[in-house]
Amino acid sequence: MADEISTAMTGCQGKTVLLRLRNSKTVQGTLIDFDIHMNLTLDNAEDISEENHVNLGKVLLRGDNIFAISLPTDKS
Amino acid sequence: MADEISTAMTGCQGKTVLLRLRNSKTVQGTLIDFDIHMNLTLDNAEDISEENHVNLGKVLLRGDNIFAISLPTDKS
Amino acid sequence: MADEISTAMTGCQGKTVLLRLRNSKTVQGTLIDFDIHMNLTLDNAEDISEENHVNLGKVLLRGDNIFAISLPTDKS
Amino acid sequence: MADEISTAMTGCQGKTVLLRLRNSKTVQGTLIDFDIHMNLTLDNAEDISEENHVNLGKVLLRGDNIFAISLPTDKS
Amino acid sequence: MADEISTAMTGCQGKTVLLRLRNSKTVQGTLIDFDIHMNLTLDNAEDISEENHVNLGKVLLRGDNIFAISLPTDKS
Amino acid sequence: MADEISTAMTGCQGKTVLLRLRNSKTVQGTLIDFDIHMNLTLDNAEDISEENHVNLGKVLLRGDNIFAISLPTDKS
Amino acid sequence: MADEISTAMTGCQGKTVLLRLRNSKTVQGTLIDFDIHMNLTLDNAEDISEENHVNLGKVLLRGDNIFAISLPTDKS
Numbered sequence: 345m346a347d348e349i350s351t352a353m354t355g356c357q358g359k360t361v362l363l364r365l366r367n368s369k370t371v372q373g374t375l376i377d378f379d380i381h382m383n384l385t386l387d388n389a390e391d392i393s394e395e396n397h398v399n400l401g402k403v404l405l406r407g408d409n410i411f412a413i414s415l416p417t418d419k420s
Numbered sequence: 421m422a423d424e425i426s427t428a429m430t431g432c433q434g435k436t437v438l439l440r441l442r443n444s445k446t447v448q449g450t451l452i453d454f455d456i457h458m459n460l461t462l463d464n465a466e467d468i469s470e471e472n473h474v475n476l477g478k479v480l481l482r483g484d485n486i487f488a489i490s491l492p493t494d495k496s
Numbered sequence: 497m498a499d500e501i502s503t504a505m506t507g508c509q510g511k512t513v514l515l516r517l518r519n520s521k522t523v524q525g526t527l528i529d530f531d532i533h534m535n536l537t538l539d540n541a542e543d544i545s546e547e548n549h550v551n552l553g554k555v556l557l558r559g560d561n562i563f564a565i566s567l568p569t570d571k572s
Numbered sequence: 573m574a575d576e577i578s579t580a581m582t583g584c585q586g587k588t589v590l591l592r593l594r595n596s597k598t599v600q601g602t603l604i605d606f607d608i609h610m611n612l613t614l615d616n617a618e619d620i621s622e623e624n625h626v627n628l629g630k631v632l633l634r635g636d637n638i639f640a641i642s643l644p645t646d647k648s
Numbered sequence: 649m650a651d652e653i654s655t656a657m658t659g660c661q662g663k664t665v666l667l668r669l670r671n672s673k674t675v676q677g678t679l680i681d682f683d684i685h686m687n688l689t690l691d692n693a694e695d696i697s698e699e700n701h702v703n704l705g706k707v708l709l710r711g712d713n714i715f716a717i718s719l720p721t722d723k724s
Numbered sequence: 725m726a727d728e729i730s731t732a733m734t735g736c737q738g739k740t741v742l743l744r745l746r747n748s749k750t751v752q753g754t755l756i757d758f759d760i761h762m763n764l765t766l767d768n769a770e771d772i773s774e775e776n777h778v779n780l781g782k783v784l785l786r787g788d789n790i791f792a793i794s795l796p797t798d799k800s
Numbered sequence: 801m802a803d804e805i806s807t808a809m810t811g812c813q814g815k816t817v818l819l820r821l822r823n824s825k826t827v828q829g830t831l832i833d834f835d836i837h838m839n840l841t842l843d844n845a846e847d848i849s850e851e852n853h854v855n856l857g858k859v860l861l862r863g864d865n866i867f868a869i870s871l872p873t874d875k876s
């Protein structure tokens with residue numbers, strides 16, 4: 345049984361992902377790269393939790409703060 | 421003694437599961453895949469905690485945020 | 497010195513156990529299977545924390561949310 | 573240097589121990605068995621936190637919820 | 649580079665140590681033994697957090713609840 | 725698949741990084757060095773969470789307190 | 801890539817360090833020794849969080865309670 349993080353996120357690089365964080369924030373950005381701990385780098389990241397989005401630039405996020413990742417489907 | 425996550429979830433792929441999360445939310449969706457850490461991918465996921473369900477699309481959830489998974493029985 | 501989870505739970509399969517959870521809830525059900533991390537599957541599980549019991553069906557619970565398990569004695 | 577859990581608890585089987593838990597509760601019972609993670613089984617366990625003691629029967633407790641164990645001395 | 653818990657606590661056995669706990673309590677007692685996880689056994693332990701000290705007897709404490717240990721110096 | 729912390733942070737030494745911490749504070753400084761646990765040393769670090777910045781000097785931060793690191797881009 | 805805790809703290813023994821703790825307290829003292837988990841022993845330690853400093857003597861601190869360490873620079 346393979347590691348599900350790799351299985352699910354492979355193919356998402358260069359695409360937009362939506363991160364739902366354990367602190368209830370929501371961050372959107374372009375997935376640059378990731379590892380098996382769900383540590384990941386986003387480009388053009390934005391905190392979109394509030395109506396006024398906050399530009400975060402290029403960020404490295406620790407995987408243990410992430411609750412779920414909405415993945416792009418083939419249509420998106 | 422086998423790993424209970426694999427034992428219980430094998431055979432549930434393609435079926436609807438109900439996740440009860442540590443943050444008291446409830447998420448329902450079609451189980452695509454999982455690993456031994458309970459990391460799992462759902463399709464057509466919905467946050468059904470409140471009366472108005474929130475569509476989450478295809479999501480990868482970290483297993484350490486999950487409290488329990490209601491599994492489909494043979495009848496469901 | 498053996499692993500106490502296996503020692504204590506072996507022989508409880510098919511019997512009713514009462515789980516006291518870290519979130520103060522109490523869940524009762526028939527123990528189907530378990531592993532050394534206390535991950536376990538219950539059949540006919542019920543959340544009996546409140547006066548109105550909530551039927552949970554067949555559930556897989558992560559062991560790290562469990563505080564204690566009341567085990568059946570030979571009389572029960 | 574030996575594992576202190578084994579060193580301290582060996583010899584306490586069959587005796588009454590008092591568990592002080594991380595959730596501030598106090599549980600008393602007869603120690604049946606334990607492992608190096610401080611997972612332990614008590615017989616005739618009682619939650620004695622409040623004036624009215626609550627009978628818990630035979631319970632398996634996860635060691636990571638325990639804060640301290642008052643051990644019987646030779647006199648007790 | 650040696651393990652600092654062993655380095656610091658070796659030589660303290662039989663002496664009085666003061667534990668400052670993560671739950672803000674303070675416990676004093678005679679150090680009987682310890683291991684590299686800071687699990688330790690105290691004799692004649694007392695919870696001295698409040699003005700009225702509470703006698704705890706002989707206790708085994710899990711190291712992960714300890715914040716700091718005041719060590720005896722050569723003068724003490 | 726490489727470790728993403730190394731991948732993302734290599735090349736950032738000597739540059740200014742912005743740390744967003746799990747306790748909601750924001751710290752800025754010049755990255756001196758780091759390891760794969762995201763433990764890192766900053767020079768001229770400043771807590772910029774409040775309007776009045778607090779000078780922290782040269783600090784070693786534990787990686788497990790970090791939520792995200794805003795990385796310099798080639799333009800910055 | 802070396803372990804950053806060793807890299808940063810080597811050379812600080814015998815010097816004064818300032819610990820910022822996860823419980824928001826601040827402790828100052830002379831660094832005697834440390835290990836790769838950031839467990840460390842301070843001499844003449846003082847809790848300087850409040851205006852009235854509290855003398856802690858010689859203390860062994862668990863590294864997992866530490867948020868950051870302000871390191872002496874060559875000038876200090």
